[in-house]
Amino acid sequence: MTDINQQTRPPLHAPRPSEAAASAPADRRDALISCIELFFFAYRDFTGEPDAVLEEYGFGRAHHRVLHFVHRNPGIRVADLLAILKITKQSLARVLKQLVDEGFIAQRTGADDRRERHLKVTAKGAKLASRLAELQIRRIETALAKAGPAGEGAARDFLLAMIAAEDQPAVRSLLRIGAGGNPGATAGTTGGDPAKGQLP
Amino acid sequence: MTDINQQTRPPLHAPRPSEAAASAPADRRDALISCIELFFFAYRDFTGEPDAVLEEYGFGRAHHRVLHFVHRNPGIRVADLLAILKITKQSLARVLKQLVDEGFIAQRTGADDRRERHLKVTAKGAKLASRLAELQIRRIETALAKAGPAGEGAARDFLLAMIAAEDQPAVRSLLRIGAGGNPGATAGTTGGDPAKGQLP
DNA sequence: TGGTTTATGTCAGTCATGTTGACATATTTG
DNA sequence: CAAATATGTCAACATGACTGACATAAACCA
Incomplete structure (x- = not known):
């Protein structure tokens, strides 16, 4: 497997044609494009550590998102979760059902409106949510410090x-x-x- | 469909227990957690506009990534692309084949090492890549300005x-x-x- | 009161994108 | 020439998204 970190070849990039010219806008554009790439790599690594933990539980990215927003917003209704995540109820249902069945999230019928289901994390769910949040918090804390x-x-x-x-x-x-x-x-x-x- | 923008209910969040106490670390933690959420929403919107364009072509996120890095790194080898994207060659093959078949990316056998395939975008591919990049550049430019x-x-x-x-x-x-x-x-x-x- | 709307759940099928494992082919290298 | 390397390909599978259709319970309203 070609490792990204041991190469003995010339630099990957041929200088782009517009780069040689004394064009300030081209440089500016380049800087912005590198931001695109930074954002891609940053987001990938941002989710990388939690993903590894989630795997221990047989969960994925979708479970993390649901668990996170329920943890942060105790008593949240299903419809609100859908609005935040911008996914369909069928997509939510699959992961939510797993989280409920396995005791990470509890449902409670609304007192006011008994059609509503209010969600909150159980102690078990809070523990996992906190563990995952801790990983991302630490990364962000470090990154902010460097900024x-x-x-x-x-x-x-x-x-x-x-x-x-x-x-x-x-x-x-x-x-x-x-x-x-x-x-x-x-x-x-x-x-x-x-x-x-x-x-x- | 419950619209995220027209609600007449009390605020979603019950104040978290730790929030009332004069705990600076809890506030700090809250600020960092909101960064987690900002990052999630930001990345989603960052890819949203390109995704809409890609749909016109029957392409998805994976196609964009390949097209982007080939555009930015003309002559890149397949192995390098795999190292950047951190996906398997089978995953890459599917989207790359489509991009090549539909004339967005051209392959050329390596001059030095004829086992290698060097990839670059065609004129058609450059046009699409630029169009997609433009969307993300504009968003980043605006966001940086506000920072x-x-x-x-x-x-x-x-x-x-x-x-x-x-x-x-x-x-x-x-x-x-x-x-x-x-x-x-x-x-x-x-x-x-x-x-x-x-x-x- | 009874019909409509709302909130939620569920079944069934599809698509995009990732994975593993196995194997083929061409080419370079020792 | 044998081994290593770069690439391609087939098959099967998992995850997480989608659409469309339909069911149920509760609230709302005329």
Whole structure:
């Protein structure tokens, strides 16, 4: 198997044609493209460690997402989970059923509206969710540290701004985040009660 | 269908037990957990627009990744692509075959070593790759702008630091990135020729 | 009250993308 | 020439997404 880390060949990249010219925009474009790639590699490694743990339980990425958001939002309804994950109820059903059957998540009929199912993690589920979160927290903590103290806010602003504009109010509400670091940029959109209306 | 954006219910989150206590670490933990969620939402939206375009062609995420790295690394060998993507040759074969059959990628037998296949995009492939890259570039450009001018470097450092330490040399080389923004943090690891040895 | 809407669950089939394992072919290398 | 290497290919399988159809219970409303 060709290891990515032991090669004795010339650099992979032929200099791109536009690169030699004194073109500032081409350099700029290159920098942005490398951000695309950084984001790809970063996300892959971000999920890598949890995936290894989940495998011990016979779970996958989908289980992690469900467990995480139920852990973070005790009493969440099925419909809310679907809205957050943006998957179909059939997709959710498969993994949720496993998590419930194996005792990681408990369901309870809604008191107000008895059609609703409210989900929360069991002690067992909380333990696994915390273990997985710990791995990602540590990685993020280290990465933020390397971005510097001032860089932490910037990194958060960057991630938030990467989210589609139409989803941002919901995400801000879900995460209890105020207006972004650069006020004015989203002015006009920030005119809502941050704690109400976006997600149930 | 419950829309994520029109609800009239109380806030989803019950305040977590640890939240009321004057615990700085719990707040810190919460902030980091919201980064986990930001990263999840950000990556999903990051790939959302390209996915919609790819669908027009009957392609998926896997096709985009292959097309992207071939576009960025003309003449790349199959083995190198496998090392970058970290998938099996069987997985690669399926999507690569489609891209070749449909004229987006061309193969050429290696001049030095005739066992090797060197891949590059065709004009048609370059056009699609550029179109997809443009979508992601614009999103990143906007997001970096919102992180502020000083935040741009921080965001890049953050993403790079999110990558597993053992992959960083290879990624730095692939992206032609020098040592990270915070010198000293990775000191000792940075002692290599940046343009050689990591990837072919 | 009774019909409609809503929240949820479930069956059945399909698709995309990853995996393992086995094996074939061409070419380079020792 | 034998062994190692780079690539390709067949077959089977797992995961996690999708669509479409239908069932049930509860709430809402005219």
